[in-house]
Amino acid sequence: MxxxxxxxxxxxxxxxxxxxxxxxxxxxxxxxxxxxxxxxxxxxxxxxxxxxxxxxxxxxxxxxxxxxxxxxxxxxxGHKSEVVYTILQNELTTLEYPSLIPKIAAKFLQAPNEDSLYLVGKLYREIDSIDIDSIKLSLYDLILDYSRSHGIMPYIAKSMYQRYLIERNDFSRLKETYYSGKYILHYIDFLPQDEQLELHYKLGVHAYNLRFYSESIDHCKKVLAEDGGQSPYKIYALGVLRDAHFGIGEYKEAEMYSIQYKQFNYPHTHEQVVLMEALFHAKKGNTAKAIEQLWSFLDTCSDIFVLSATRHLIQLYLEQNNTEGVKAVLENSKISSSILDNTNPLTYYGYAEYLRLQGEYYLAIGEYDNYISHLMKGALYFSKINDTIKEKECLNMIIRSHIEQNIPMHKATLEKLSSYYVKSANKMEG
Known part of the structure; x- marks a missing residue:
């Protein structure tokens, strides 16, 4: 035995x-x-x-x-809080045993004969120096649970807010994290004024990225209403308000916020104003002027504006059925996936739109393989920010062109579509 x-x-x-x-x-x-x-x-x-x-x-x-x-x-x-805190700091310095950190932190919060507000505040302040998001999230979750059980409202708000700031960078969960961010509004009065402004602004940008333009406008108007000075959030909120109103076709309001925005000398303010002026000309029917401005803008603008200017230029040429114009833009373009910014989902959206528009161009000139290839690439990049509507739009364009325009769909194309759907299904299961 x-x-x-x-x-x-x-x-x-x-x-x-x-x-x-x-x-x-x-x-x-x-x-x-x-x-x-x-x-x-x-x-x-x-x-x-x-x-x-x-x-x-x-x-x-x-x-x-x-x-x-x-x-x-x-x-x-069972040790005094100072002893456990020292052990915690040692582990945070080495980060060799990350699974230990929340366990030590939990013991720190359980220290007997210590004020709970003091303990949770000390742990909260320590988290800011940590570089690994997974560890930060585990500690913010710990603080959230502890604060709820002890009725410490400010740290319920603070921990949820910090968790939101981290999780909103996961582009595959943009919609989910937006709603978790909105939930914090129930506790916003427990945040300091600067964090209240930042939350409204971040939610405004988040809503804009999801194309929830009306909600974006509501959040950013809160920033304007509650910021008594001229903080960066107030100025940036003006830019978001301009873009959100433009997104829903309210061009008069968009121009009003554009005028307010250009009064400030912030990084890239002038370039944004020039780009928007071209887009306003296009919406007013002065397409030739808009195209001229966009070409001129591309000669001088910073790298971060090249993608936006290029795709708007392609869009205008496509609306005119001017394939030679699109060809000239593409020959001049040096855009690649290297422009993607992992902290900005708008770059993924813009790049996916750029690929989709190229697909439309290749359809117009009869290059069907390129048409299908670019639409599938566009769908892939839309999927990276969980934009299922635009992703399906790209894939549906391929199917509809086959049905309505009798564009041949060879075995290789069907295999590509099948492979795409398999990858998409695996991603959803994962």
Whole structure:
């Protein structure tokens, strides 16, 4: 009959277990770590209430005790908050054992005879120095749960807000994280004024990225109403209001906000104004003037505006059925996927639109393979920001062109579509 060794229940048992497994006597361990046998014996028998942490680490190193195990058992003993906090800071410095960090932080929050507001505030301030988002999220979640159970409203709001700022950068969950961000509005009065403004602005941008233009306008108007000065958020909100009104065809309002926006000398303000003036000309029917301005703009604009100007130029030429104009734009274009910014979903949307418009051009000149290829690439980049409407629009264009215009769909095309749908299904399951 086989027996399974009992799992060590405490720090002393853990040390004894590994010492016996190495067949090391207390005398040998004393020689290795410089701690007398009597003290080692008392540690193993849990007779030392709070052994020195560095001494325990020395013992663990000699006995090859896994770091995770020894730290977890050590913090279970019950220490003052300062001791646990020091251990937490050490782990945050090395980041070698990330799974330990939320466990140590939880023990820190459980420190007896300490003010809960003091503890949660101290932990919250420590998180800002961490560079790894997964660790930050685990700690903000810990603070959120702790604050809810203790009724600490400011840190309920703060932890949700910080979690939103991280999660909104996951483009595959843009809609989901937008709604989680909106939920924070129920707690917004518990945030300081600067964070209230930032939240309204971030939600305004987020809504704009999702093409929820009316909601974007509501959020950004909050920024204007509540910002008594001229913070960057107020100026940037003017730009979003201009673009959101433009997006729903309210060009008079868009021009009004454009006039207000161009009064400020912020980075790229002038370039945005010039680009928008060209788009306003196009909407007023002065397409020739708009095209002239966009070509001129492309000669001088910063890299971040090249994509937007190029795709608007292609769009205008396509509306005129001017394939030679599109050809000239594409021959002049050096745009590639390298322009994508992992912190800005609008670059993904813009690049996907650029590919879709190229697809329309290739259809117009009868290059069907290029047409299908570019639409599929466009669909792929729309999917990266979870824009299922535009993704399906690209794929549907391929199918409709086959049905309505009798464009041949060869086996290779069907295989590409099949492969795309398989990848899309796997992505949804994953």
């Amino acid at each position: 086989s027996t399974v060794a009992a799992k060590p229940k405490c720090l002393g048992e853990l040390i004894q277990h590994y010492r016996q497994r190495k067949k090391m006597t207390l005398a040998k361990l004393q020689e290795a770590v410089g701690i007398d046998k009597g003290s080692l014996s008392r540690i193993e028998n849990s007779e030392v209430k709070r052994p020195d942490f560095q001494s325990i680490l020395s013992i663990a190193a000699v006995l090859d005790i896994p770091h995770n195990d020894v730290v977890e058992k050590y913090i279970e003993i």
